[in-house]
Amino acid sequence: MPVVTIQMSKGRSLEQKRQLVEEITNTIVNTLGVDPGWVTVLINELERENIAKSGKLLSES
Amino acid sequence: MPVVTIQMSKGRSLEQKRQLVEEITNTIVNTLGVDPGWVTVLINELERENIAKSGKLLSES
Amino acid sequence: MPVVTIQMSKGRSLEQKRQLVEEITNTIVNTLGVDPGWVTVLINELERENIAKSGKLLSES
Amino acid sequence: MPVVTIQMSKGRSLEQKRQLVEEITNTIVNTLGVDPGWVTVLINELERENIAKSGKLLSES
Amino acid sequence: MPVVTIQMSKGRSLEQKRQLVEEITNTIVNTLGVDPGWVTVLINELERENIAKSGKLLSES
Amino acid sequence: MPVVTIQMSKGRSLEQKRQLVEEITNTIVNTLGVDPGWVTVLINELERENIAKSGKLLSES
Numbered sequence: 001m002p003v004v005t006i007q008m009s010k011g012r013s014l015e016q017k018r019q020l021v022e023e024i025t026n027t028i029v030n031t032l033g034v035d036p037g038w039v040t041v042l043i044n045e046l047e048r049e050n051i052a053k054s055g056k057l058l059s060e061s
Numbered sequence: 062m063p064v065v066t067i068q069m070s071k072g073r074s075l076e077q078k079r080q081l082v083e084e085i086t087n088t089i090v091n092t093l094g095v096d097p098g099w100v101t102v103l104i105n106e107l108e109r110e111n112i113a114k115s116g117k118l119l120s121e122s
Numbered sequence: 123m124p125v126v127t128i129q130m131s132k133g134r135s136l137e138q139k140r141q142l143v144e145e146i147t148n149t150i151v152n153t154l155g156v157d158p159g160w161v162t163v164l165i166n167e168l169e170r171e172n173i174a175k176s177g178k179l180l181s182e183s
Numbered sequence: 184m185p186v187v188t189i190q191m192s193k194g195r196s197l198e199q200k201r202q203l204v205e206e207i208t209n210t211i212v213n214t215l216g217v218d219p220g221w222v223t224v225l226i227n228e229l230e231r232e233n234i235a236k237s238g239k240l241l242s243e244s
Numbered sequence: 245m246p247v248v249t250i251q252m253s254k255g256r257s258l259e260q261k262r263q264l265v266e267e268i269t270n271t272i273v274n275t276l277g278v279d280p281g282w283v284t285v286l287i288n289e290l291e292r293e294n295i296a297k298s299g300k301l302l303s304e305s
Numbered sequence: 306m307p308v309v310t311i312q313m314s315k316g317r318s319l320e321q322k323r324q325l326v327e328e329i330t331n332t333i334v335n336t337l338g339v340d341p342g343w344v345t346v347l348i349n350e351l352e353r354e355n356i357a358k359s360g361k362l363l364s365e366s
Contacts, residue, residue, distance in 0.1 A: 001313055001356055001363070003247055003284060004329075005190075007103055008307035012337060017232060018240060019336045024309075025238035027328040031321050032313065036237040040247060040284065042190055043233035049078060050104035051306055054097040055086030057079060058306070062130055062173055062180070064308055064345060065146075068225055069124035073154060080153045085126075088145040092138050093130065101308060101345065110200060111226035112123055115219040116208030118201060119123070125186055125223060129347055139293060140301060147299035158298040162186060162223065164251055165294035171319060172348035176341040177330035179323060184252055184295055184302070187268075191246035191276065199275050206271040207248075214263045215256060234245055241245070258354060262362060269360035280359040286312055287355035 002028055003040045009058060010045040017043060063089055064101045070119060071106040078104060124150055125162045131180060132167040139165060185211055186223045192241060193228040200226060246272055247284045253302060254289040261287060307333055308345045314363060315350040322348060 004024055021041045028039045048059040065085055082102045089100045109120040126146055143163040150161050170181040187207055204224045211222050231242035248268055265285045272283050292303040309329055326346045333344045353364040 001284065001358070003286070003312045005310045005312075006307055006333075007310075008337065014232060014240075016336050018243070020332060021235035021240060022238045023332040023336070024329055025235065027325065027332065028311075031324045031328070032317060039235075039237065040245065041235040041238075042229060042247070043235075044105070044227070044229070045233065046103060046105070049075060050106065052082035052086065052102040052104075053306070054100065055083045055102075057075075057082060060079070062175070062345065064129045064347070066127045066129075067124055067150075068127075069154065077153050081149065084149040084153070085146055088142060088149065089128075092141045092145070093134060101306065103308070105227070107225060107227070110197060111228065113204035113208065113222075113224040113226075114123070115222065116205045116224075118197075118204060121201070123223065125225070136293060136301075140304070143296035143301060144299045147296065161296075161298065162184065163296040163299075164186070164290060165296075166288070166290070166349070167294065168347060168349070171322060172350065174326035174330065174344075174346040174348075176344065177327045177346075179319075179326060182323070184297070186251045188249045188251075189246055189272075190249075195276060202275045203271065206275070207268055210264060210267040210271065211250075214260050214267070215252065236245070258362075261354060262365070265357035265362060266360045269357065283357075283359065285357040285360075286351060287357075288349070288351070289355065 001038055002034065003042065004028065005042045005044060007044045007046060009048050009051055062099055064103065065089065066103045066105060068105045068107060070109050070112055123160055125164065126150065127164045127166060129166045129168060131170050131173055184221055185217065187211065188225045188227060190227045190229060192231050192234055245282055246278065247286065248272065249286045249288060251288045251290060253292050253295055306343055307339065308347065309333065310347045310349060312349045312351060314353050314356055
Protein backbone atom coordinates (compact mmCIF):
# COMPACT_ATOMS: atom_id res chain seq x y z
CA MET A 1 0.00 0.00 0.00
CA PRO A 2 -0.80 2.58 -1.20
CA VAL A 3 -2.00 1.48 -4.64
CA VAL A 4 -2.46 4.26 -7.20
CA THR A 5 -4.41 3.52 -10.37
CA ILE A 6 -4.29 5.97 -13.29
CA GLN A 7 -7.07 5.53 -15.86
CA MET A 8 -6.16 7.43 -19.04
CA SER A 9 -6.56 7.25 -22.80
CA LYS A 10 -4.12 5.12 -24.79
CA GLY A 11 -1.23 6.65 -26.77
CA ARG A 12 1.17 8.13 -24.22
CA SER A 13 4.91 7.51 -24.62
CA LEU A 14 7.10 5.30 -22.44
CA GLU A 15 8.93 8.44 -21.30
CA GLN A 16 5.63 9.99 -20.12
CA LYS A 17 4.78 6.79 -18.21
CA ARG A 18 8.24 6.75 -16.61
CA GLN A 19 7.80 10.36 -15.46
CA LEU A 20 4.24 9.74 -14.19
CA VAL A 21 5.11 6.74 -12.00
CA GLU A 22 8.32 8.29 -10.66
CA GLU A 23 6.75 11.62 -9.69
CA ILE A 24 3.57 10.09 -8.26
CA THR A 25 5.62 7.62 -6.20
CA ASN A 26 7.74 10.50 -4.86
CA THR A 27 4.60 12.45 -3.95
CA ILE A 28 3.19 9.44 -2.05
CA VAL A 29 6.52 8.81 -0.26
CA ASN A 30 7.08 12.46 0.70
CA THR A 31 3.47 13.17 1.69
CA LEU A 32 2.59 9.96 3.52
CA GLY A 33 6.06 8.95 4.72
CA VAL A 34 5.81 5.41 3.39
CA ASP A 35 8.67 3.34 1.96
CA PRO A 36 8.96 3.48 -1.87
CA GLY A 37 8.84 -0.31 -1.98
CA TRP A 38 5.31 -0.22 -0.63
CA VAL A 39 3.98 1.99 -3.45
CA THR A 40 2.32 0.35 -6.46
CA VAL A 41 1.26 2.45 -9.46
CA LEU A 42 -0.97 0.88 -12.12
CA ILE A 43 -1.74 2.49 -15.50
CA ASN A 44 -5.03 1.42 -17.04
CA GLU A 45 -5.01 2.58 -20.69
CA LEU A 46 -8.41 2.93 -22.37
CA GLU A 47 -9.30 3.40 -26.05
CA ARG A 48 -10.86 6.85 -26.66
CA GLU A 49 -14.07 5.05 -27.72
CA ASN A 50 -14.23 3.63 -24.18
CA ILE A 51 -14.19 7.03 -22.44
CA ALA A 52 -17.11 9.46 -22.27
CA LYS A 53 -17.54 13.00 -20.94
CA SER A 54 -20.95 14.75 -21.00
CA GLY A 55 -22.41 11.57 -22.52
CA LYS A 56 -20.20 11.66 -25.62
CA LEU A 57 -17.44 9.19 -26.54
CA LEU A 58 -14.03 10.94 -26.64
CA SER A 59 -13.42 9.33 -30.04
CA GLU A 60 -16.40 11.30 -31.35
CA SER A 61 -16.10 14.65 -29.62
CA MET B 62 -17.63 13.32 -10.37
CA PRO B 63 -19.44 10.99 -10.53
CA VAL B 64 -17.25 8.44 -12.30
CA VAL B 65 -19.05 5.38 -13.70
CA THR B 66 -16.98 2.34 -14.72
CA ILE B 67 -18.58 -0.43 -16.79
CA GLN B 68 -16.66 -3.72 -16.79
CA MET B 69 -17.97 -5.92 -19.61
CA SER B 70 -16.78 -8.55 -22.08
CA LYS B 71 -15.18 -7.39 -25.33
CA GLY B 72 -17.06 -7.39 -28.65
CA ARG B 73 -19.81 -4.77 -28.33
CA SER B 74 -20.38 -2.34 -31.21
CA LEU B 75 -19.59 1.38 -31.26
CA GLU B 76 -23.33 2.05 -31.48
CA GLN B 77 -23.93 0.05 -28.28
CA LYS B 78 -21.18 1.99 -26.50
CA ARG B 79 -22.66 5.29 -27.71
CA GLN B 80 -26.07 4.31 -26.35
CA LEU B 81 -24.62 3.05 -23.04
CA VAL B 82 -22.68 6.22 -22.22
CA GLU B 83 -25.47 8.56 -23.35
CA GLU B 84 -28.22 6.83 -21.36
CA ILE B 85 -26.11 6.29 -18.24
CA THR B 86 -25.00 9.94 -18.28
CA ASN B 87 -28.65 11.03 -18.59
CA THR B 88 -29.62 8.81 -15.66
CA ILE B 89 -26.84 10.31 -13.49
CA VAL B 90 -27.77 13.88 -14.50
CA ASN B 91 -31.52 13.41 -13.97
CA THR B 92 -31.22 11.40 -10.74
CA LEU B 93 -28.41 13.29 -9.00
CA GLY B 94 -28.91 16.73 -10.55
CA VAL B 95 -25.28 17.12 -11.57
CA ASP B 96 -24.00 18.91 -14.67
CA PRO B 97 -23.33 16.57 -17.66
CA GLY B 98 -19.79 17.93 -17.89
CA TRP B 99 -19.04 16.46 -14.48
CA VAL B 100 -19.96 12.90 -15.49
CA THR B 101 -17.20 10.52 -16.65
CA VAL B 102 -18.08 7.06 -17.99
CA LEU B 103 -15.28 4.52 -18.51
CA ILE B 104 -15.73 1.20 -20.34
CA ASN B 105 -13.30 -1.52 -19.28
CA GLU B 106 -13.51 -4.30 -21.90
CA LEU B 107 -12.33 -7.74 -20.77
CA GLU B 108 -11.62 -10.88 -22.82
CA ARG B 109 -14.09 -13.68 -21.97
CA GLU B 110 -11.15 -15.71 -20.67
CA ASN B 111 -10.62 -12.98 -18.09
CA ILE B 112 -14.15 -13.20 -16.64
CA ALA B 113 -15.45 -15.98 -14.37
CA LYS B 114 -18.85 -16.81 -12.89
CA SER B 115 -19.32 -19.75 -10.50
CA GLY B 116 -15.59 -20.43 -10.78
CA LYS B 117 -15.65 -21.03 -14.55
CA LEU B 118 -14.10 -18.82 -17.25
CA LEU B 119 -16.80 -17.37 -19.54
CA SER B 120 -14.73 -18.50 -22.54
CA GLU B 121 -15.25 -22.09 -21.35
CA SER B 122 -18.80 -22.12 -20.08
CA MET C 123 -21.23 -9.48 -15.89
CA PRO C 124 -21.39 -6.65 -16.61
CA VAL C 125 -20.33 -4.95 -13.38
CA VAL C 126 -21.06 -1.22 -13.12
CA THR C 127 -19.33 0.81 -10.40
CA ILE C 128 -20.54 4.32 -9.60
CA GLN C 129 -18.08 6.45 -7.61
CA MET C 130 -19.90 9.49 -6.20
CA SER C 131 -19.87 11.78 -3.18
CA LYS C 132 -21.73 10.69 -0.06
CA GLY C 133 -25.14 12.11 0.88
CA ARG C 134 -27.59 10.87 -1.77
CA SER C 135 -30.97 9.49 -0.66
CA LEU C 136 -32.09 5.87 -0.76
CA GLU C 137 -34.66 6.88 -3.38
CA GLN C 138 -31.91 8.31 -5.62
CA LYS C 139 -29.90 5.09 -5.24
CA ARG C 140 -32.97 3.00 -6.09
CA GLN C 141 -33.56 5.04 -9.24
CA LEU C 142 -29.87 4.94 -10.26
CA VAL C 143 -29.50 1.15 -10.05
CA GLU C 144 -32.88 0.45 -11.68
CA GLU C 145 -32.31 2.75 -14.66
CA ILE C 146 -28.67 1.77 -15.19
CA THR C 147 -29.61 -1.93 -15.07
CA ASN C 148 -32.37 -1.30 -17.63
CA THR C 149 -29.91 0.52 -19.90
CA ILE C 150 -27.43 -2.38 -19.70
CA VAL C 151 -30.18 -4.97 -20.33
CA ASN C 152 -31.74 -3.09 -23.27
CA THR C 153 -28.44 -2.04 -24.88
CA LEU C 154 -26.40 -5.23 -24.46
CA GLY C 155 -29.23 -7.75 -24.38
CA VAL C 156 -28.02 -9.45 -21.18
CA ASP C 157 -30.23 -11.00 -18.50
CA PRO C 158 -30.97 -8.63 -15.56
CA GLY C 159 -29.69 -11.29 -13.16
CA TRP C 160 -26.25 -10.92 -14.67
CA VAL C 161 -26.00 -7.19 -13.95
CA THR C 162 -24.25 -6.01 -10.77
CA VAL C 163 -24.23 -2.32 -9.83
CA LEU C 164 -21.95 -1.13 -7.02
CA ILE C 165 -22.10 2.34 -5.46
CA ASN C 166 -18.85 3.55 -3.96
CA GLU C 167 -19.63 6.61 -1.80
CA LEU C 168 -16.72 8.97 -1.09
CA GLU C 169 -16.45 11.84 1.39
CA ARG C 170 -16.10 15.22 -0.40
CA GLU C 171 -12.63 15.55 1.17
CA ASN C 172 -11.66 12.41 -0.75
CA ILE C 173 -12.56 13.79 -4.18
CA ALA C 174 -10.54 16.37 -6.12
CA LYS C 175 -11.09 18.27 -9.39
CA SER C 176 -8.45 20.64 -10.79
CA GLY C 177 -6.23 19.72 -7.83
CA LYS C 178 -8.68 20.99 -5.20
CA LEU C 179 -10.62 18.89 -2.66
CA LEU C 180 -14.38 19.16 -3.27
CA SER C 181 -14.85 19.88 0.44
CA GLU C 182 -12.79 23.05 -0.04
CA SER C 183 -13.94 24.33 -3.42
CA MET D 184 -21.60 -10.18 -5.11
CA PRO D 185 -18.83 -10.54 -4.15
CA VAL D 186 -16.80 -9.23 -7.07
CA VAL D 187 -13.08 -10.07 -7.05
CA THR D 188 -10.75 -8.17 -9.39
CA ILE D 189 -7.21 -9.45 -9.97
CA GLN D 190 -4.83 -6.89 -11.48
CA MET D 191 -1.72 -8.67 -12.77
CA SER D 192 0.87 -8.46 -15.54
CA LYS D 193 0.04 -9.96 -18.92
CA GLY D 194 1.43 -13.31 -20.06
CA ARG D 195 -0.14 -15.96 -17.79
CA SER D 196 -1.50 -19.16 -19.36
CA LEU D 197 -5.14 -20.15 -19.71
CA GLU D 198 -4.47 -22.99 -17.27
CA GLN D 199 -3.19 -20.53 -14.65
CA LYS D 200 -6.29 -18.37 -15.12
CA ARG D 201 -8.55 -21.42 -14.80
CA GLN D 202 -6.84 -22.39 -11.54
CA LEU D 203 -6.94 -18.82 -10.18
CA VAL D 204 -10.66 -18.28 -10.71
CA GLU D 205 -11.62 -21.76 -9.49
CA GLU D 206 -9.61 -21.58 -6.26
CA ILE D 207 -10.53 -17.96 -5.47
CA THR D 208 -14.23 -18.75 -6.04
CA ASN D 209 -13.95 -21.76 -3.71
CA THR D 210 -12.29 -19.60 -1.06
CA ILE D 211 -15.07 -17.01 -1.28
CA VAL D 212 -17.80 -19.69 -1.17
CA ASN D 213 -16.26 -21.59 1.76
CA THR D 214 -15.27 -18.52 3.78
CA LEU D 215 -18.33 -16.32 3.25
CA GLY D 216 -20.93 -19.02 2.67
CA VAL D 217 -22.27 -17.46 -0.54
CA ASP D 218 -23.61 -19.33 -3.57
CA PRO D 219 -20.97 -19.89 -6.33
CA GLY D 220 -23.35 -18.28 -8.83
CA TRP D 221 -23.04 -15.02 -6.96
CA VAL D 222 -19.24 -14.84 -7.28
CA THR D 223 -17.71 -12.84 -10.16
CA VAL D 224 -13.94 -12.88 -10.74
CA LEU D 225 -12.42 -10.38 -13.18
CA ILE D 226 -8.81 -10.53 -14.40
CA ASN D 227 -7.36 -7.18 -15.44
CA GLU D 228 -4.12 -7.89 -17.38
CA LEU D 229 -1.63 -5.02 -17.57
CA GLU D 230 1.49 -4.63 -19.74
CA ARG D 231 4.68 -4.59 -17.60
CA GLU D 232 5.26 -1.01 -18.79
CA ASN D 233 1.97 -0.09 -17.08
CA ILE D 234 2.98 -1.37 -13.63
CA ALA D 235 5.42 0.35 -11.27
CA LYS D 236 6.97 -0.59 -7.92
CA SER D 237 9.26 1.83 -6.04
CA GLY D 238 8.71 4.34 -8.83
CA LYS D 239 10.17 2.10 -11.56
CA LEU D 240 8.26 0.50 -14.46
CA LEU D 241 8.37 -3.32 -14.22
CA SER D 242 9.43 -3.44 -17.87
CA GLU D 243 12.58 -1.57 -16.85
CA SER D 244 13.50 -3.08 -13.51
CA MET E 245 1.74 -6.98 -8.06
CA PRO E 246 -0.63 -8.70 -8.28
CA VAL E 247 -3.28 -6.59 -6.57
CA VAL E 248 -6.52 -8.39 -5.66
CA THR E 249 -9.57 -6.31 -4.73
CA ILE E 250 -12.58 -7.99 -3.11
CA GLN E 251 -15.79 -5.96 -3.22
CA MET E 252 -18.31 -7.45 -0.76
CA SER E 253 -21.12 -6.39 1.56
CA LYS E 254 -20.24 -5.17 5.04
CA GLY E 255 -20.61 -7.33 8.13
CA ARG E 256 -18.06 -10.16 7.81
CA SER E 257 -15.94 -11.10 10.85
CA LEU E 258 -12.24 -10.45 11.30
CA GLU E 259 -11.71 -14.22 11.22
CA GLN E 260 -13.40 -14.43 7.80
CA LYS E 261 -11.21 -11.60 6.50
CA ARG E 262 -8.09 -13.32 7.87
CA GLN E 263 -9.02 -16.54 6.09
CA LEU E 264 -9.91 -14.75 2.83
CA VAL E 265 -6.62 -12.86 2.50
CA GLU E 266 -4.48 -15.83 3.57
CA GLU E 267 -6.08 -18.31 1.16
CA ILE E 268 -6.25 -15.88 -1.77
CA THR E 269 -2.59 -14.93 -1.26
CA ASN E 270 -1.65 -18.64 -1.21
CA THR E 271 -3.60 -19.22 -4.43
CA ILE E 272 -1.81 -16.32 -6.16
CA VAL E 273 1.61 -17.48 -4.91
CA ASN E 274 1.09 -21.13 -5.86
CA THR E 275 -0.58 -20.45 -9.22
CA LEU E 276 1.55 -17.57 -10.49
CA GLY E 277 4.79 -18.35 -8.66
CA VAL E 278 5.20 -14.84 -7.26
CA ASP E 279 6.70 -13.93 -3.90
CA PRO E 280 4.10 -13.48 -1.10
CA GLY E 281 5.55 -10.03 -0.38
CA TRP E 282 4.43 -8.90 -3.81
CA VAL E 283 0.76 -9.76 -3.24
CA THR E 284 -1.62 -7.04 -2.05
CA VAL E 285 -5.23 -7.90 -1.15
CA LEU E 286 -7.72 -5.07 -0.60
CA ILE E 287 -11.22 -5.56 0.85
CA ASN E 288 -13.75 -2.94 -0.21
CA GLU E 289 -16.79 -3.28 2.09
CA LEU E 290 -20.06 -1.86 0.76
CA GLU E 291 -23.36 -1.24 2.56
CA ARG E 292 -26.14 -3.52 1.22
CA GLU E 293 -27.96 -0.37 0.03
CA ASN E 294 -24.97 0.28 -2.24
CA ILE E 295 -25.13 -3.08 -4.03
CA ALA E 296 -27.71 -4.04 -6.67
CA LYS E 297 -28.50 -7.27 -8.55
CA SER E 298 -31.20 -7.39 -11.23
CA GLY E 299 -31.81 -3.67 -10.65
CA LYS E 300 -32.77 -4.08 -6.98
CA LEU E 301 -30.80 -2.87 -3.94
CA LEU E 302 -29.66 -5.83 -1.79
CA SER E 303 -31.01 -4.03 1.26
CA GLU E 304 -34.49 -4.26 -0.32
CA SER E 305 -34.49 -7.69 -1.92
CA MET F 306 -9.93 12.06 -17.88
CA PRO F 307 -7.52 11.03 -16.52
CA VAL F 308 -8.98 9.58 -13.32
CA VAL F 309 -6.48 8.78 -10.56
CA THR F 310 -7.60 6.54 -7.68
CA ILE F 311 -5.45 6.30 -4.54
CA GLN F 312 -6.22 3.32 -2.32
CA MET F 313 -4.61 3.85 1.10
CA SER F 314 -5.18 3.09 4.77
CA LYS F 315 -7.42 5.41 6.78
CA GLY F 316 -6.00 8.01 9.19
CA ARG F 317 -4.19 10.60 7.04
CA SER F 318 -4.75 14.31 7.74
CA LEU F 319 -6.66 16.78 5.59
CA GLU F 320 -3.38 18.57 4.92
CA GLN F 321 -1.83 15.34 3.58
CA LYS F 322 -4.83 14.81 1.30
CA ARG F 323 -4.60 18.41 0.07
CA GLN F 324 -0.94 17.94 -0.78
CA LEU F 325 -1.53 14.55 -2.44
CA VAL F 326 -4.27 15.74 -4.81
CA GLU F 327 -2.50 18.99 -5.67
CA GLU F 328 0.86 17.38 -6.48
CA ILE F 329 -0.62 14.42 -8.35
CA THR F 330 -2.81 16.76 -10.43
CA ASN F 331 0.26 18.87 -11.27
CA THR F 332 2.18 15.76 -12.30
CA ILE F 333 -0.66 14.67 -14.61
CA VAL F 334 -1.01 18.18 -16.11
CA ASN F 335 2.73 18.66 -16.67
CA THR F 336 3.42 15.14 -17.94
CA LEU F 337 0.38 14.58 -20.15
CA GLY F 338 -0.40 18.17 -21.07
CA VAL F 339 -4.07 17.94 -20.12
CA ASP F 340 -6.18 20.73 -18.63
CA PRO F 341 -6.39 20.65 -14.80
CA GLY F 342 -10.19 20.69 -15.05
CA TRP F 343 -10.06 17.29 -16.72
CA VAL F 344 -8.18 15.62 -13.85
CA THR F 345 -10.16 13.75 -11.18
CA VAL F 346 -8.40 12.32 -8.12
CA LEU F 347 -10.30 9.92 -5.85
CA ILE F 348 -9.04 8.77 -2.44
CA ASN F 349 -10.35 5.39 -1.33
CA GLU F 350 -9.57 5.02 2.39
CA LEU F 351 -9.48 1.46 3.76
CA GLU F 352 -9.38 0.22 7.35
CA ARG F 353 -6.07 -1.55 8.13
CA GLU F 354 -8.07 -4.76 8.69
CA ASN F 355 -9.13 -4.52 5.05
CA ILE F 356 -5.58 -4.45 3.64
CA ALA F 357 -3.24 -7.45 3.42
CA LYS F 358 0.39 -7.88 2.39
CA SER F 359 2.03 -11.34 2.29
CA GLY F 360 -1.31 -12.82 3.34
CA LYS F 361 -1.45 -10.93 6.65
CA LEU F 362 -3.95 -8.17 7.57
CA LEU F 363 -2.10 -4.86 8.18
CA SER F 364 -4.02 -4.51 11.46
CA GLU F 365 -2.29 -7.69 12.67
CA SER F 366 1.24 -7.35 11.28
